[in-house]
Amino acid sequence: MSFDYDLFVIGGGSGGVRAARLAASEAGASVGLAEEYRMGGTCVIRGCVPKKLMVFASEFRSAMQDARAYGWEVTTGTFDWPAFRAKLDAELDRLENIYRTNLQKAGVEIFDTRATLADAHTVRLADGTTKTARHILIATGGRPYVPDFPGCEHTITSNEVFQFEALPKRILIVGGGYIACEFACILNGLGVEVTQYYRGAQILRGFDEEARGHIAGAMRDSGIDLRLGTIVQRIEKVEDRLWVKSTDGHDAVYDQVLYATGRTPNSDGLGLAEAGVRLKDNGAVEVDAYSQTSVPSIFAVGDVTDRINLTPVAIREGAAFVETVFKGNPTRPDHTLVPGAVFTQPEFGTVGLTEEEARALGPIEVYATAFRPMQTSFAGREDRVLMKLIVCADTRKVLGCHIVADHAGEMIQLAGIAIKMGATKEAFARTVAVHPTMAEELVTMKAPVRTA
Known part of the structure; x- marks a missing residue:
């Protein structure tokens, strides 16, 4: 049987775009992709990227206050939201164009419309036309959930x-x-x-x-x-x-x-159940370790599968799908020890087990310290940061790292590498501290604050 495409992707977010681009550029596949809103998905258009830019904008008020404590003459004005939003919109337009251009350079045919499943090898576009594909990838992400109540x-x-x-x-x-x-x-x-x-x-x-x-x-x-x-x-x-x-x-x-x-998977109205694709109770697409659904020709990656709902995870899942299906190299996306950051103020970086999770698995040692960092202490602020390591008492491996501090997201990326490699507490301790930094506390904590 001949098909219009080797792969058709429904969804132009991070996971779908990565899979489409790699399948076309590295595996030589013919690829079509449909996106009903804007290219880039939640992360680029209404999630990680605009949110992080807003984080940056929101931090300047306290930074200007600190500047006075450091001897600068600073006059704090009011925040100009319209000016910021205009720049934000322009930046999102730029990033969306990059996504679109990279797909086109790879040879992916883009359809700016909604697509649904007609059967195991056919998608139906909003104008009623159909496209066939040897493989179909569902990468429609998720959406915010609002409960039903008066008002x-x-x-x-x-x-x-x-x-x-x-x-x-x-x-x-x-x-x-x-x-x-x-x-x-x-x-x-x-x-x-x-x-x-x-x-x-x-x-x-x-x-x-x-x-x-x-x-x-x-x-x-x-x-x-x-x-x-x-x-x-x-x-x-x-x-x-x-x-x-x-x-x-x-x-x-x-x-x-x-x-x-909370968020809910974007699986409604796609014709998934009608095509035989099994869904979980919350609407997430059920997949195996290789992102394959209950229909052999249909795969799914990203938030619509409700595994680990993070952009870098969706990208890894999309790449693993291409390795498995188009390169003959069966690859499971690795969902273990995924670092993450919560961009509160201060930030929260985390990787591995929480203290509570680790306690349930066996004997542990907890190394933790909270202190006033040099920069904000000098400025007269009472902020305190937290550095915490969870260590297996038997193997000495660091099971988890949790940092609450400015730039914790940057720090946890590097700590995540060591923990992913199986570093022990003694390996951390053998590492010379970078002084004066907040992160040096990760390698200078000598005695556990508690054991369990």
């Missing part, structure tokens, strides 16, 4: 934050995950009055408990009104503002209510 139609999600016409004066952020916490810190840094509700006992569920508490304290110290064990009951529109009734009795009026209560 939920008045809320926004992280998708809309980058499209504000003007910054709100007062905002309520609902959620306790990394997206909620990041935007609480960003908007607080930009001068917005921020209240954050989370239904649980502590933010950042699933991360190391000591680090979670450290970050929550820092957020409160920065001026964020963080309220735990709190749920929104209903929202009512009052003129051009939103009245919010909550379970803790803290009823208040806000300009915007941002829900960051």
Whole structure:
């Protein structure tokens, strides 16, 4: 049977673009790709990239305050959101064009439209035309989830934050995950009055408990009104503002209510179940270790599979798919010891096991220290950073590293290499410290603070 393409990719995000480009440029495959919105997906258009640029923008207020302590004459003005947003939009346009150009250079045919599955080897475009392919890759990512409750139609999600016409004066952020916490810190840094509700006992569920508490304290110290064990009951529109009734009795009026209560796989309406592709209860595409679905010709990568929902992981999955299917080199994407960063203020870098996870597996030693870093201490700030290593008492391997500090994302990338290689605590200790730095604490902690 002849096909229009060797591969057709549905979704133009990080995972789908990487797979399409490598299949075309390195394996010589004929490739088609359909994207219904903008090339680059969540990360480039409405996630990692614009968020990190907003992080940078939000940090300048405290940096200017510190500058005065260091002897600089600095006058702090107001933040010009329209000017920033114009530059942000231009940068996203530039990056999207790079994605598109690289695909075209590789020979990928792009369809700027929605595509759905017609059968195991056929996709149907929005205009009704069909394309056949030997292999089909689902890379449609995920989307924000907002629960159904009275007034939920008045809320926004992280998708809309980058499209504000003007910054709100007062905002309520609902959620306790990394997206909620990041935007609480960003908007607080930009001068917005921020209240954050989370239904649980502590933010950042699933991360190391000591680090979670450290970050929550820092957020409160920065001026964020963080309220735990709190749920929104209903929202009512009052003129051009939103009245919010909550379970803790803290009823208040806000300009915007941002829900960051999780994400859900973008699998609805794609014809997956009709084509025989098995889905999990949450709508995620079920795949094996090689990203193959229950239909042999159909594969899936990225957030739509709900494995580890991070851009670099989706890229690795896309590359492993090409190795497996088009290069005859069966390759499983490695989902172990994946470093990550939460861009709160201060940042949180993490790799490996939390203290709680490690305790359940066997005897451990915990090395940890919290201190005032030189830079902000000199400026008179009370900020404290946290450095923490989890060590297996038997093998001496470092099982986890958790850093709460400015530039923790940069530090954890390098610590992740050592831990991925199986470094022991003694290997860390043999490494000469770089002084004076915050990171030197990772190699100078001599005695465990506790064992389990």
